[in-house]
Amino acid sequence: MLKNPTAEHYGYELSEESGIRSGVLYPILTRMLAEGWVTDDWEDPAKITGKKRPPRRYYTLTGPGQLALEELVAKARQDTRFRGFMFPEFGIAR
Amino acid sequence: MTTLLDTLVSPGLYALLIVVYGFAPGFVLRIILKLYPKGHIRRRELVAELYAVKRVVRPLWVAEQVETALFDGLAARARRRARRRSLALRRRVPTKGAIIAHRLEMISIATLFCAVSTVLPMHVGIQVAVNSIKFTIECSGFMHVAVAIFGTIAWFTRHARFCQRYPVGYPLLGWMRRRCNDLNADDRG
Numbered sequence: 545m546l547k548n549p550t551a552e553h554y555g556y557e558l559s560e561e562s563g564i565r566s567g568v569l570y571p572i573l574t575r576m577l578a579e580g581w582v583t584d585d586w587e588d589p590a591k592i593t594g595k596k597r598p599p600r601r602y603y604t605l606t607g608p609g610q611l612a613l614e615e616l617v618a619k620a621r622q623d624t625r626f627r628g629f630m631f632p633e634f635g636i637a638r
Numbered sequence: 639m640t641t642l643l644d645t646l647v648s649p650g651l652y653a654l655l656i657v658v659y660g661f662a663p664g665f666v667l668r669i670i671l672k673l674y675p676k677g678h679i680r681r682r683e684l685v686a687e688l689y690a691v692k693r694v695v696r697p698l699w700v701a702e703q704v705e706t707a708l709f710d711g712l713a714a715r716a717r718r719r720a721r722r723r724s725l726a727l728r729r730r731v732p733t734k735g736a737i738i739a740h741r742l743e744m745i746s747i748a749t750l751f752c753a754v755s756t757v758l759p760m761h762v763g764i765q766v767a768v769n770s771i772k773f774t775i776e777c778s779g780f781m782h783v784a785v786a787i788f789g790t791i792a793w794f795t796r797h798a799r800f801c802q803r804y805p806v807g808y809p810l811l812g813w814m815r816r817r818c819n820d821l822n823a824d825d826r827g
Contacts, residue, residue, distance in 0.1 A: 567705035
């Protein structure tokens with residue numbers, strides 16, 4: 545999400561990118577929504593081209609959410625427990 | 639043990655798994671998503687995301703959703719139930735079970751009194767004299783009076799308690815409800 549903060553992301557995409565299992569990711573997203581870190585919206589069905597599929601639910605990072613996430617990542621970077629598992633460029637735990 | 643191993647390696651089981659997971663992952667996913675409460679947003683979300691998953695890994699992804707549904711869905715179900723219950727208590731809406739229990743209680747009280755009053759023989763009674771004129775008040779008559787008095791008291795007291803908890807649904811006893819509320823307010827105050 546921090547890689548492209550203004551973009552819309554859906555659950556499976558986030559799960560693939562971060563390597564977090566969906567059983568863990570969705571509760572996290574629910575909490576982030578409750579905290580106001582992300583907003584959600586449904587994909588416009590008119591924009592779905594090619595395959596016939598239902599519209600996806602997209603999550604977008606909010607301003608306060610971005611700040612909070614950056615702060616969290618900065619804290620995690622300093623934590624010795626996560627140091628070995630961090631992506632150096634984004635600081636996302638794997 | 640051998641039978642279990644045979645079952646595990648039987649081609650029939652694999653065929654079934656391929657049919658269920660390989661050809662109908664959407665169907666299986668929808669069944670798994672039943673763990674979420676009705677109308678939960680995740681039901682739509684996960685079905686939509688299934689089509690983003692590569693066909694090869696779809697069965698595994700669907701199997702993974704069991705975990706999601708168990709932890710996320712059942713928790714959501716429990717939360718919703720708790721919220722509904724607390725909301726019902728706050729609004730003081732009688733639950734179906736409470737109404738049935740209350741009615742059964744009333745019926746049992748009435749049955750008890752009526753049974754006692756009808757079983758007693760008519761000639762058993764108490765003689766009373768008023769201005770030297772003797773009257774015989776039959777016991778069954780007493781019992782009928784008792785039915786009326788005790789039944790009414792029981793009904794009103796139970797009803798008062800019932801009204802205190804569930805004041806909606808009995809508009810004729812609105813005054814009692816208001817009285818209960820006033821008493822409650824006094825207690826709190």
